[in-house]
Amino acid sequence: MDLFDQLESENNSLAEALFAGQYPMQPHASGKGHVISVSDGELYYAPHFFEQKISDRVMQLLLANDQFDPQSTNWHEVENIDQIHWQNIQWQHDEIKMYGKTMLLPRISAWYGDSDRPYTYSGIRLQPKPWNSMLNWIRAELASISGHDFNSVLLNWYRSGEDHISWHTDAEPELGKNPVIASVNFGASRRFLLRRIDEPECKIEIPLHHGSLLIMSGALQHHWQHSVPKQAKVKDSRINMTFRQILKDEA
Numbered sequence: 001m002d003l004f005d006q007l008e009s010e011n012n013s014l015a016e017a018l019f020a021g022q023y024p025m026q027p028h029a030s031g032k033g034h035v036i037s038v039s040d041g042e043l044y045y046a047p048h049f050f051e052q053k054i055s056d057r058v059m060q061l062l063l064a065n066d067q068f069d070p071q072s073t074n075w076h077e078v079e080n081i082d083q084i085h086w087q088n089i090q091w092q093h094d095e096i097k098m099y100g101k102t103m104l105l106p107r108i109s110a111w112y113g114d115s116d117r118p119y120t121y122s123g124i125r126l127q128p129k130p131w132n133s134m135l136n137w138i139r140a141e142l143a144s145i146s147g148h149d150f151n152s153v154l155l156n157w158y159r160s161g162e163d164h165i166s167w168h169t170d171a172e173p174e175l176g177k178n179p180v181i182a183s184v185n186f187g188a189s190r191r192f193l194l195r196r197i198d199e200p201e202c203k204i205e206i207p208l209h210h211g212s213l214l215i216m217s218g219a220l221q222h223h224w225q226h227s228v229p230k231q232a233k234v235k236d237s238r239i240n241m242t243f244r245q246i247l248k249d250e251a
Contacts, residue, residue: 023204030145033213038204039196041220044146045206046213049184055211059186061088061134062155062239075159075237081108088132091157094124107163113152117246119174128152135241142182142243146215150182150243158190161234164227167195171221174247179221183214187238194226208240 024037033046050058063070064087068078078084082092091108111119112135113128120126131139135153143149156165170181183192185208192214196202208214208228216226228240 028145032145038194038220038224040223041216041218043206043220044213044215044217046145047207047209048211049145049213050141050211052211055186058134058138059210059237059239062157062186063237064088070237075108076162088134089155090129091155096124107165108157108159110155110157111152112155113246116248117152117174119152119154119246120172126154138184138241139243142184142213145213146180146182148180148182148245150245152246153241153243156240156242158188158228158238158240160236161188161190161231164230167225167227169197169221169225170216170242170244175221175244176247178217178219179244180215180217181221182243183208183216184241184243185212185214185238186210186240188234188236190228190231190234190238192226192228194224197223197225208238 025034026037027033028035028044028046033044033049036043036045060070066085066087068075068084075081084091089110089112091110093108094105095102096105097103111126111128112131113119115128115130118125118127139150139153158164170179187210189207189209192206192208194204194206206214
C-alpha cells in the first residue's frame with residue numbers, strides 16, 4: 001500500500017493511521033506536500049514534487065555515459081566506475097576503512113557545489129565539482145519551497161536494493177548547528193527510516209518515490225538517525241541527492 005499516495009486524498013485521517021497520532025501532519029502552505037511535526041525536528045514531504053516527465057528526464061541525464069546502457073546494464077558487474085566517460089555527473093566509488101580493512105562503499109557517489117565548500121564524512125574528504133545546469137535548476141526549485149539557498153549537494157547512486165546506507169546523522173560541524181537537508185529522489189522507490197537516538201525503538205518509515213522530496217530541519221539531526229536499508233527485491237537504480245548548506249572552512 002502506498003500510504004503517501006492515499007495521503008493526497010485522505011489527508012489527516014491517514015496521518016493518524018500512519019503515525020498513530022504521534023506526529024501531526026498538515027498540508028504545506030504552497031499546496032504541495034505536507035509538513036510533519038516530530039519531536040526535536042520537522043519534516044516536509046512531497047511524494048511527487050517533480051512531475052513524472054521531468055523525473056524521467058533527470059534520471060536519464062544522471063546516468064548518461066558513452067559506454068553502457070543505463071537500463072539494461074548490471075552496474076554491480078561494472079568495474080572502475082570512476083573511469084567511465086560520464087556526460088553529466090562524475091560518479092566515483094569511494095572507499096572507507098572499517099575495522100582495519102579498506103572496503104568499497106555499498107553505493108556510488110558524487111559531490112557538487114561551490115568551489116570553497118569541501119565536505120568530510122566517514123573519514124572521506126570531498127572536494128566539490130562545479131555546478132551544472134541540471135543541478136542548478138533542481139537547486140532553484142528547492143529554494144522556492146524551502147527558502148534556503150543550498151550551496152552543495154551529495155549524490156548517492158544505489159545501483160539496486162543491494163546498495164544501502166547504514167544508520168547515521170548529517171551533523172558534521174561544517175553543516176552548522178541545525179542543518180536543513182533537502183533529499184531529492186529519482187528512480188526506484190526505497191524505504192527511508194528514521195529512529196530516535198535515545199529511543200531506537202521509536203521509528204518512522206517514509207517511502208521515497210521517483211520525483212519525491214523530503215526536507216529534514218530543526219534539531220532533527222541531533223536527535224534522530226536515518227538509513228536506507230537493503231531491499232533484495234529492488235532491481236533498479238535509485239539516485240538520491242541531498243542538498244545542504246556547507247559553512248566556509250576558515251582553516
